[in-house]
Every structure is written in structure tokens, then in C-alpha cells.
Amino acid sequence: MIPGSTGTPLAIEAVGLRKSFVDPKRGVVEAVRGVDLDCRQGEIYGLLGPNGAGKTTTLRMLATILAPTAGVARVAGVDVARDPLEARRRIGFLSGSTGLYPRLTPRETLRYFGKLHGLAREVLEARIEELVLAFSMREFADGRCESLSTGQKQKVSIARAVLHDPAVLILDEPTTGLDVLASSAMIDFIESRRGAGRCVLFSTHVLSEAERLCDRIGVIDHGRVLNVGTQAELRERTGKQWLEDVFKELVRRANAEASGGRA
Numbered sequence: 001m002i003p004g005s006t007g008t009p010l011a012i013e014a015v016g017l018r019k020s021f022v023d024p025k026r027g028v029v030e031a032v033r034g035v036d037l038d039c040r041q042g043e044i045y046g047l048l049g050p051n052g053a054g055k056t057t058t059l060r061m062l063a064t065i066l067a068p069t070a071g072v073a074r075v076a077g078v079d080v081a082r083d084p085l086e087a088r089r090r091i092g093f094l095s096g097s098t099g100l101y102p103r104l105t106p107r108e109t110l111r112y113f114g115k116l117h118g119l120a121r122e123v124l125e126a127r128i129e130e131l132v133l134a135f136s137m138r139e140f141a142d143g144r145c146e147s148l149s150t151g152q153k154q155k156v157s158i159a160r161a162v163l164h165d166p167a168v169l170i171l172d173e174p175t176t177g178l179d180v181l182a183s184s185a186m187i188d189f190i191e192s193r194r195g196a197g198r199c200v201l202f203s204t205h206v207l208s209e210a211e212r213l214c215d216r217i218g219v220i221d222h223g224r225v226l227n228v229g230t231q232a233e234l235r236e237r238t239g240k241q242w243l244e245d246v247f248k249e250l251v252r253r254a255n256a257e258a259s260g261g262r263a
Helices: 055-062 084-089 106-116 121-134 150-162 180-195 207-213 231-238 243-258
Strands: 012-023 027-039 044-048 070-075 091-095 168-172 199-203 216-221 224-229
Touching: 012 055, 027 044, 027 055, 027 199, 027 224, 044 055, 044 180, 044 207, 055 070, 055 091, 055 168, 055 199, 084 091, 091 150, 106 121, 106 150, 121 150, 150 180, 168 180, 180 199, 180 207, 207 243, 216 231, 216 243, 224 231, 224 243, 231 243
Parallel strands: 044 199, 044 216, 091 168, 168 199
Antiparallel strands: 012 027, 012 070, 216 224
16 A cells, blocks of 8 residues: 555555664674565554564564664554654554653653643543553552552553554563563453554564464564464464464474575
8 A cells, every 4th residue: 555545544554664774793784674564453463573583673663763774654644754753643652671760650651741742731631540540550650660560660651652542552572571460461451452443563472472362463584574364374374273383384484495495
């Protein structure tokens, strides 16, 4: 659909997305090599790949944190390179390493980011109370973030990401560092976004999360998307039953092709 389409845009769409870095020792490094990707509203799309596969770089380009070297990407109909500010208004971005201002309370954090998003005062205060209740934050909503547990901090980060009710959520390994209960709460939240008609694109190394949540899965390695499909489609293509085996088979085939069939 990109570029120049007159049809209804997808929630996320990328064509030929590339990102190169200059490393003093290795020279030019291609982290992402021509990624094509599309996600629909009401869909949870999982991006799976080994470390260094290009997942985080891809998500950060879509979230406007990194500028693409080449290619085109739109989020909620907005070109992320041409109008990153407008794209950010439509995105909620979260990673396992998302930081909080230690001296602010959760309530102050939400108020600060709500003002950045341009929410009117009364609307913002009502939204903050709604999220404090939704994420069970009342008991720590007025304590400094520096004193919170990892799970409590992640709740604040989730609330911050959805404060402006974005059409698209981009989550980079959102359960990293969380205990079982906090991880379960995060998974329940992601699942709820589908029911709300939102688009969720997320990466994870925990394949059980992908098996439970994902409508479609894209497997990425060495900066390229190897295959995309529903879990049933990927099982049929690889002849493997478990997602872990599906993942390993797709990576094995890609490595074999790259080495001339010797793997």
C-alpha cells in the first residue's frame, strides 16, 4: 500500500525498511535489510528472532526513535520519517528498559507525559485516575518511582504508554525482568488491546507468550524477515509442531541458504 495508496491504511506498514550504522572497527553495519511488515487494527503481531536479529532496531524505527536509512514506514497512516511528531501521538512505545524519572511519583509521571501529549487538564486528571485504578496502582501512586519494585515500575510504564489511548502499541520485550505475576499482568494487558481494537506489535524471547498472544508471527534474522504467518501456517510450512521448533527451522533454513546449502 506504500507509497501513494488511496486505500485505507494499515495500522503499521513498512516497505523496504533499512538501517545502517557505522562501526569504527567493522565499518558499515546493516542492522535491518529491507524489512516489509504490516499489522492491522485488532491484531497482535509478534516479531521473533535471536539476539542481534534486528528486532529492536526495527521497532525503534517504527516508533520514530531511530530514523530509517531507507524505506518507508507508516503508523496509523502517518509517515514516521516525514512527520514523526504526529506519528508519536498515535503510538504507545514500551521496552523492558523503559526508564522513569526517579524523583517523580507515578501520578506526577502520568501528569507530565499527559501534558506533553496535549491532553486537557480535566481529561488528563480523569484519565490518570482511570489508569491508577485499572493497573492497581493506588497504594503506590503517590510514592517516588525510585522506591518502586520492578513490577510496580512496569505498571507505571504501561500506563504512561497508553495514557493518550494510542491506536498502536509497539512493545520491545515488555516482560523482561518481570516476575511471574507481573509478566502475567502484562500478557493480560496485551491481550486486552486486541479486544479494544488496537494494534499491538511486540518482540519477545519468551515463545510461550507468542504462542498465547499472537495472531501472526514474523521471524527475523540478520536484519531480514524470513517468514510471516499465523502459527498454523508456520507449522504447515516447516512441518514442526512447537513454536520453538518452527523458529529454529526457519532460522536453520535461512542460514543454509546463506551458506549455499551447506548447513
